[in-house]
Amino acid sequence: MTAIDDRPARLGVRTSRWTRLMADPAFQARCARIPLLRRLVRREGEAMFDLVAGFCHSQILQAFVRFDIPAQLLDAPSPTAALAQRASVPLRNMTLLLNGAASLGLLRQRRGLWQLTTRGAALAGVPGLQQMIAHHDVLYRDLSDPVAFFRDEVTTELADFWPYVFGAGGVADPAVAQTYSQLMADSQSLVAQDTLDAVDLGRARCIMDIGGGTGAFLAAVGARHAAPQLMLFDLPAVVPAARQRFAQAGLLARTIIHAGSFRDDPLPEGADVITLVRVLYDHADDTVLALLRAVRAALPRGGRIIVSEPMTGGARPTRAGDAYFAVYCQAMRTGAARSPAQVSALLVQAGFGDVRIPRSARLFVTSVVTGVNQS
Numbered sequence: 001m002t003a004i005d006d007r008p009a010r011l012g013v014r015t016s017r018w019t020r021l022m023a024d025p026a027f028q029a030r031c032a033r034i035p036l037l038r039r040l041v042r043r044e045g046e047a048m049f050d051l052v053a054g055f056c057h058s059q060i061l062q063a064f065v066r067f068d069i070p071a072q073l074l075d076a077p078s079p080t081a082a083l084a085q086r087a088s089v090p091l092r093n094m095t096l097l098l099n100g101a102a103s104l105g106l107l108r109q110r111r112g113l114w115q116l117t118t119r120g121a122a123l124a125g126v127p128g129l130q131q132m133i134a135h136h137d138v139l140y141r142d143l144s145d146p147v148a149f150f151r152d153e154v155t156t157e158l159a160d161f162w163p164y165v166f167g168a169g170g171v172a173d174p175a176v177a178q179t180y181s182q183l184m185a186d187s188q189s190l191v192a193q194d195t196l197d198a199v200d201l202g203r204a205r206c207i208m209d210i211g212g213g214t215g216a217f218l219a220a221v222g223a224r225h226a227a228p229q230l231m232l233f234d235l236p237a238v239v240p241a242a243r244q245r246f247a248q249a250g251l252l253a254r255t256i257i258h259a260g261s262f263r264d265d266p267l268p269e270g271a272d273v274i275t276l277v278r279v280l281y282d283h284a285d286d287t288v289l290a291l292l293r294a295v296r297a298a299l300p301r302g303g304r305i306i307v308s309e310p311m312t313g314g315a316r317p318t319r320a321g322d323a324y325f326a327v328y329c330q331a332m333r334t335g336a337a338r339s340p341a342q343v344s345a346l347l348v349q350a351g352f353g354d355v356r357i358p359r360s361a362r363l364f365v366t367s368v369v370t371g372v373n374q375s
Helices: 017-022 025-031 035-052 054-066 069-075 080-087 091-103 118-125 129-134 136-142 146-150 174-186 188-198 216-224 236-248 285-298 319-332 340-349
Strands: 107-110 113-116 206-210 229-234 255-259 273-277 304-309 353-356 367-372
Touching: 035 054, 054 069, 054 091, 054 129, 054 136, 069 080, 069 113, 069 118, 080 091, 091 107, 113 118, 118 129, 129 136, 136 319, 188 216, 188 273, 188 304, 188 367, 206 216, 206 285, 216 229, 216 236, 229 236, 236 255, 273 285, 285 304, 285 340, 304 340, 340 353, 340 367
Parallel strands: 206 229, 206 273, 229 255, 273 304
Antiparallel strands: 107 113, 304 367, 353 367
């Protein structure tokens, strides 16, 4: 095995003098006594402590959600004792939890009553967010030994939680399909909103959503645009729930549902826009490339592909993309969170042209990349 020479000087990169000084405890102590530098030292220290305490913060958040406190306080403010009684939690422990939630900006106490802050109300109102938080115990167990996790020495539970990524056979049972489809659908509204704000689908003739689950994204498209015909392509196990959703939304008459797996079955033709919403990051590059080529073959000349999913920051890592979604995808063991540049490169490799990255309102919700079949 060849030794890796990682000395910065050999690579032409040197640690800055300021960085070395900040790593010196004696320098930090001196800075703490200088008014102009005191604020910087305190800010960096607080930020470091937030990183150290992050796991406790996430556990407070999960308990806060699992005890259904947001919903209770959304109805009316409540005293600690009432919340403790409803949750069957000792008063002392509920006080601990509520004070922790208040420190995270979720609650405030006035006249002995707890009430939601704006942040806490957003937690209660964002569709699917509480469900995602509640299921994080699976991810936490996968990360309980982070060294083993990053060495690929862990058999992760998330790989079993999302069985569809291994192929159609993994979700032959409708009950299993319901597990992931409901979670995806609950959190789809924000993704759909930001995607439809980033791209204009009003002139589309027919829009096909591949891997669209129970049709949450297409239902949002249908609610915003009256003209396009809607097509859904996904596994047979999710078809009944999708048909029910379209019927309830009054969209069944303009919707065609195709049951199949893009791994094993040819894609239906007839759409001039094909969307892949939170699909690519579930799969490895070879699977993604095969899918993109199949999409291009199914599109007419001038037809568009729209990819929408959370993405990494590429050369400028982001917390949402690189410290959450990338790790989550790694725990799934099948795919990878990619940067917009990486998705763009895959589109070009699959034969698409005019590849663009529209501005996304909230990168922690989704990013969008589009391409055109120019052949």
